[in-house]
Amino acid sequence: xxxxxxxxxxxxxxxxxxxxIAQTDWMPSLYSAAQELSFAGTMIDRGWVSVAEPEGxxxxxxxxxxVDAGYIHALYVAAGWRGQGMGGRLLEHAKSRNAxxxxxxxxxxxxxxxxxxxxxxxxxxxxxxxxxxxxLPDILLVWERAQP
Numbered sequence: 001x002x003x004x005x006x007x008x009x010x011x012x013x014x015x016x017x018x019x020x021i022a023q024t025d026w027m028p029s030l031y032s033a034a035q036e037l038s039f040a041g042t043m044i045d046r047g048w049v050s051v052a053e054p055e056g057x058x059x060x061x062x063x064x065x066x067v068d069a070g071y072i073h074a075l076y077v078a079a080g081w082r083g084q085g086m087g088g089r090l091l092e093h094a095k096s097r098n099a100x101x102x103x104x105x106x107x108x109x110x111x112x113x114x115x116x117x118x119x120x121x122x123x124x125x126x127x128x129x130x131x132x133x134x135x136l137p138d139i140l141l142v143w144e145r146a147q148p
Contacts, residue, residue, distance in 0.1 A: 005049035014040035
């Protein structure tokens, strides 16, 4: 089930974000876990976040998506749920509500390139890392709903 995030989901959303950063060799750790939780709470308060909450397993939140005005700020899936279609479901949720989506991903994030490519995103630009906090070269990806 995908639903709008509630303020009480901030801990789980922040934990998924922190988990990804801790488990990803190339991703610099710029903030404390408390700051990441606060960031999650801010995105939720702004109404950007939807969470994937699978039924039956009692696992809580398996992933989250943060979208504002067609820009995907974050899409993360908990480690135990990766590879099971949860990210795709979250992305389809965003596509059903937007005619156009954009996001930046890091050039070194090969898995993200494959994921978004399979979902119909195309490369629209590259950056040298000077425009993001991590300082990592990035790629702008764009998806547009096909016109009937």
